[in-house]
Amino acid sequence: MRSVILIIFIIIIFSTLLYSQEESHKDTILFQVQWFPQSQFAGYIMAYEKGFYKDEGINVKLIFSDGSNSPIDELLKGNIDFCTAWLSQTITSKAEGRKLVNICQVLQKSSLMLIAKKSSNIFKPEDINGKRIGLWKGDFTIQPNAFIKKYDIKCETVQQSYNIHGFLANAWDVESAMYYNEYHKIILAGINEDELVTFFFSDYDLNFPEDGIYCTEDTYYSRTELCRKIFQASIKGWEYAFNFPEETLDKVMQYCDEFHMQTNRSHQKWMLNVIESSIKYKTGDSLQDWGKLKKEDYEKVGEILKNQEFIKNIPPFEDFFKEFQYEE
Template sequence: MCVHEGQSRSRPCGSVMGWMTSLFLFALSWVVLFPAVSPAAPLDSVSLQLRWFHQFQFAGYYTAKSKGFYRDVGLDVTIIERDLKVNPVHAVQQGNAQFGVTNSEILLHRMRGEPVVVMAAILQHSPLVLLTTKKDRISSPHDLMGKRVLMSTKTMDVELLGMLQKEHVPLGRLDIVDRFSSRNDYLDPSFDAVAAYITNQPYYLEEKGIAYGVLYPASYGVDFYGDCLFTTEDQVQNHPDRVRAFHEASLRGWQYAMAHPDEIIDLIMADYAPRKTKAHLEYEAAAIRKLMLPDLVSIGHMNPGRWAYIGEVFRSLGLTSTPLDMGSFLYSPNPVGDHAALKKFLYILGVVALVLMLGAISLGVFNRKLQIQVQQRTEALTLKALELERANQRLTELDRVKSALLSSVSHEIRTPMTAVLGFVKLIGKEFKRTFAPLAHGNVSLERKRDRISKNLNVISVEGERLTRLISDVLDLSKIESGSVHWQDQDIDMAEVAYNSVAVVQELFAQNPGTNLFMDVQDNLPRVHADPDRIIQVLINLLANAVKFTASGEVRLTLASDGAGHIEIVVSDTGIGIAQEDAEDIFNMFHQVRRGDTVRFGEQGAGLGLAICKEIVEHYGGSIFVHSALGQGSRFTVRLPAVVPKTEN
């Protein structure tokens, strides 16, 4: 709608906008129809060498062939399935195919002097991972030492080699079976970890209901591209139109495949006889979408800086000593010097500039009114921002008052509660001393004695629980208000661990079916912190562990991670924690609803772990949990170690 001065109502800008639209469509039609129509030329026959067997991993190329995208650009494409005896890079260089698909290993071939050119990175993140069994509780590359691992020590699994090197895990410390994996290997319990594609092999385990873990190289700083389309320098230099056409049609095929995955899965099942079921292909398609990110990143996008980083990883692994020279390694469909493309671009640019100039003349008529509207809205937004700032200041003051009130009220309640608990204990002792002898032999009095004793015990237990809750609230309010007096010093973590275990020994005595084990590394570095606060963290974790472990073991482990941190792990074989609870377990007042209060006691207030998190993060550390229902829990605390002073 356009508003005109002197008028109290609005009217459509149909004449102006309709004229501009007609002009734009006319210009666009001119650009499209201008080139002369040439007779159809014979199709250029080329081949594409796949990296693996027929599956959704190559859906874009099947789509481009089936939908006629290759034919539209003058190509007749043959898609060749992988032969395990032939490397796709060698097949393309030897002329058995003009194009191929491989992983980021293509850069290593280039750094070794081979004239290969990468055209597109289909997967923004490599699908290569290590699948681990749950029985060994493998949660990091360090846990692989001494384990039986099926993977390749050659460049096909280079991401895994990079991950192990980054984490300082020598290959000699692993029991490696160096070969290709088969489907049965993932079901073989003799392997602790097996190299896999996250888009493929986990399906076998989920189909059998087998629990597994995943070690992602990207989580340890080794984030490579996956499934790269490539060719040779000879093809780029001597057949530029062929390479450009194949690149354009392939990316078009991938765009269609990711927009219509069900249709393409049916195509693969009908035309390529895959070794997978339809359900397996659907699983693969969903996993590939997560690695491709087609809704966020243009399909085929490549970052030169990321390729440079991958090259440095290859050099650090000792796979090559040649410095990286991008040169013509990265393919550009419109390189400098392509005058035909430049002329076409300038031609389109001139048409667009004409349309924009005419549009600017028309829009200038309305510019003044738009300026007034912008000014009015700016003033309104400024007032709204001032209101929000005042509201934020009020909320900040209310939060400060809340913390102070909690601290004051908690203190005022805890003092009389301590007295109440003291008097309950005195009453209990006096009752046993005076009433118990009188009730001896009198059934009625004995029943009354037992009932009174039980009631006194309930008062005592609930009073102590309330006292603990008050202490937690008081601690949390002090931390939030910044009024905690931290008694920091360089502390011996082994001594802290032993003191913490001594405090919780009574809890383990009350639960004879649960055993406590402690592993403390010798000569641990010290930690600069308040020892009482660190003991508070350990007691909370140990108490939770024994509380929810009816029988089995609780293990406390302290060790240096070799990277300047002390790692404290409290693990148990208890009932575990559901994934949805594990994500929020460190939030204030979050309670894990286990349902079995008879067996595991009443629910807490949901403050203990929140306090642990505040204390650990105050010292620049971190705390997290790995758990699953029925498989126990593993809480890990990492604290920065004190760096020893170097003597001159």
């Protein structure tokens, strides 16, 4: 009789262990960022590496993208739990009826810009008339097109690749660039800043806040606490990254190496600095103010999307952005 009880006891213990293991696997939170590892995602990398997600009691797995699939699509398919995405893209999705919510607007300032060489005689937007302009696909074209429209520029557009070589080889005169990425790559190709002319969209009333953290409405409503934990740990990760940039760069470079990224530390350092200024745009070091999407920014992006007929109606801000408060 005693042995029967013992066997039953053992069975109960094992099944509990098995069940809890299954649960913990199930509890792995998949968090996908838009691109390969780089300083653009340093905050999440450091939150993961320093155990801030774990401290919140969640088991986050960071997933990087290769550009072949959109994290938003993955999110809506239910393949992942959280992702980062551009505001313009998610407003469009939301307007199209996709059920997603922004739980943290990380980057406040648009880094997208146009760059021209002074040698191609471009000094102001009108000078782009008659020139060849390189554009990426999708959301990256929204601001440039608005810019072209704004200044009534007549120019040839080409789809540029995700490098600067065509621009450097003068295959096109104007390059779409991220300030934290391509702009600096051009500098690292030996062109001096004073040899370039830059058009920051943020300076032309086209400031699109970029990376934000998204989840589905379902996730938000059913697991609000989890969303808060993601928010909390991610902001903490960013804070750490800015406070300990060298350690952060070590980690970022380690990730880059693992992904065989053809990048270098100088470049990642530049990127981290630009990202920092974008996160701290208008808020400074006040952590309480980080990650907030401002309604006017939202409205502005929505307005432009509407004007460009990407969307018909701007979804209500309250449905789109769910605010969390950072806790010290």
